Every structure is written in C-alpha cells, then in structure tokens.
Amino acid sequence: MAGRDALTGRLRVAGAIAFLGVLIEALALLWTHPTAFLAFALIGIPLVLLGVLIFLWSLVSAEGIGE
Amino acid sequence: MASPDNLIAALFVVTAALLLLCVLRPSLTATREGKILAFVVLCVLPLACSAVGFNAHMERSKSTQFCLSCHLMEPYGKSLWVDDAKYIPASHFQNHRIPAESACFTCHTDYAMYGDIRAKMRGLHHVYVQYLGTPMQPLHLYVPFNNRECLHCHLGARSFEESPTHSAMRADLISNQTSCLTSGCHDTVHNIAGQGSVKFWKEPN
Numbered sequence: 001m002a003g004r005d006a007l008t009g010r011l012r013v014a015g016a017i018a019f020l021g022v023l024i025e026a027l028a029l030l031w032t033h034p035t036a037f038l039a040f041a042l043i044g045i046p047l048v049l050l051g052v053l054i055f056l057w058s059l060v061s062a063e064g065i066g067e
Numbered sequence: 068m069a070s071p072d073n074l075i076a077a078l079f080v081v082t083a084a085l086l087l088l089c090v091l092r093p094s095l096t097a098t099r100e101g102k103i104l105a106f107v108v109l110c111v112l113p114l115a116c117s118a119v120g121f122n123a124h125m126e127r128s129k130s131t132q133f134c135l136s137c138h139l140m141e142p143y144g145k146s147l148w149v150d151d152a153k154y155i156p157a158s159h160f161q162n163h164r165i166p167a168e169s170a171c172f173t174c175h176t177d178y179a180m181y182g183d184i185r186a187k188m189r190g191l192h193h194v195y196v197q198y199l200g201t202p203m204q205p206l207h208l209y210v211p212f213n214n215r216e217c218l219h220c221h222l223g224a225r226s227f228e229e230s231p232t233h234s235a236m237r238a239d240l241i242s243n244q245t246s247c248l249t250s251g252c253h254d255t256v257h258n259i260a261g262q263g264s265v266k267f268w269k270e271p272n
Contacts, residue, residue, distance in 0.1 A: 004097075008093040008094070008096075011093050011105065012089075012090050014109055015090040015093075016090050018109060018113045019086040019087060019090060021113065022079060022083050022086060022113055022116050025079070025117060026076075026079040026116075026120075028120070028124075029075070029079070029120055029124070032127055032132055032133050033136045034128075034133070034136070034137060034190075034193075034194045034197070036124075037124050037128065037194075038194060038198075040121070040124055041121070041124075044117070044120070045121070048114065048116070048117050051113060052113060055109040055110055056110065
C-alpha cells in the first residue's frame with residue numbers, strides 16, 4: 001500500500017512538472033520572437049523531459065506494486 | 068479543414084487537460100487501462116507537444132516577422148520598403164522575387180547541404196550575442212555573401228542568361244571569384260547609412 005502511495009505521489013509530481021512544461025511551451029507558441037523560442041527550448045522542453053523521466057523512473061522503481 | 072495551427076493548439080489543450088486529470092485524480096491510473104492512459108498522457112503526449120512545438124518554432128523562425136522582431140533588425144526591415152530599384156533587397160521583396168513572408172531567410176540561408184541548420188545555428192548565435200554579448204557595430208555578415216545564394220534562383224533564368232555581362236563573368240560568378248554584390252554591379256544592398264535620404268514605398272491596401 002505504501003508502495004502504491006509512493007508511486008501515486010511520483011506520478012503527481014511527474015504530471016505537475018510535465019503540465020508546467022507543456023503550459024510554458026504553449027505560451028511560447030503564442031509569441032513570434034526569439035525570446036519565445038528560448039523560453040520554449042530552455043524552459044519548456046527541459047521541464048517536459050524532467051516530467052517524463054520522473055514518470056519512467058517511478059515505473060521502474062515501483063518495486064512490488066501489482067504483485 | 069483544420070489548419071495546422073489549430074491542430075497544434077488542440078494537441079496542447081488535450082495534453083494539458085489530461086495531465087491535469089492525472090495530477091488531480093492519480094487513482095485513475097490504478098487499473099490496466101489507467102496505466103496505459105498514464106503512459107500516453109505522461110510520456111507520449113508531452114514529448115509529441117515538444118516535438119511539434121519545436122518544429123513550429125523552427126518554421127516560424129524563417130518568417131520575416133520573426134527576424135524583424137529584434138530591435139537591431141528594424142532598419143534592415145525598413146530597407147525592404149525603399150522606393151529604389153537599385154536596392155537589391157527592396158526590389159526582390161517588393162516584386163515578390165522572393166517570398167515576402169520569408170524574405171530574410173530566403174537570401175540569408177545557405178543553399179547547400181545542411182544550409183538551413185547552419186542558418187539556424189547563426190540565428191542562435193545572434194540570440195546569444197543579443198542577450199549575453201555585445202552586438203557588433205556596425206552589423207555585418209560573419210562571412211562575405213556567397214554568390215551561390217543569388218545563383219540558386221538566377222542561374223538558368225532568362226534575364227540572367229541573356230545578359231552579356233553575366234555571360235562574360237559566368238565562370239567567375241559561379242566560382243565566387245567575383246561577387247555579385249561588391250564588384251560594382253549590384254552593390255546597393257541594405258545601405259542603412261543612406262536611409263535618411265531615400266523615399267519609401269507604401270504598399271497599396
């Protein structure tokens with residue numbers, strides 16, 4: 001049960017970070033300017049990648065869940 | 068039919084909504100179907116958004132509007148509206164010899180293998196210099212303008228091929244031995260310094 005809670009927590013964190021990344025990417029797409037590209041590439045994409053990595057890590061580190 | 072911009076917007080809205088759902092209701096991911104949903108929402112869709120968005124930014128960075136959004140480029144943008152056919156960028160832009168919506172990129176990309184990538188890398192360098200360095204004064208190209216960029220369109224065109232001057236210099240032009248722009252023939256390019264004494268063309272509405 002504790003493992004399931006930990007997994008849920010990590011999924012929440014991964015989702016929140018990925019959501020923030022997608023939000024920044026979406027806002028950057030509304031503006032045609034080099035600064036918007038920088039925000040997209042240097043903030044949005046790393047946040048999305050971090051969210052995805054936390055999600056994948058939470059899957060491989062979830063020992064015993066579902067057994 | 069839905070435009071690409073609308074499809075991109077829809078992808079971002081759906082992804083954001085599903086991500087929010089996963090964050091607020093993580094219990095949805097407990098079932099087998101929920102796990103599949105979590106994988107799609109937390110992995111596939113955000114990566115798709117990044118890839119699609121990056122591509123959209125790359126395409127957008129070719130636009131004249133994008134290039135001229137930098138304060139430093141304003142006089143160069145203004146030079147496209149000079150009412151004088153001797154001004155090479157102005158005559159190309161106003162007569163649609165180049166696509167007006169990607170005027171800067173059309174002439175300043177490299178028409179060679181990976182030319183677009185090199186142009187983008189130069190663009191990133193411009194951004195770096197703008198924010199973290201000191202822009203050169205006066206602005207100038209990193210390397211002299213290559214005739215290849217002119218000949219990409221003009222070589223083989225009737226007006227170019229039938230000109231006796233071009234025929235006589237053809238080999239030198241192709242080999243870049245003689246510059247189209249600095250050999251005294253087409254040497255009025257953006258000419259920012261002379262912008263105070265020229266007339267500007269107003270596009271009729």
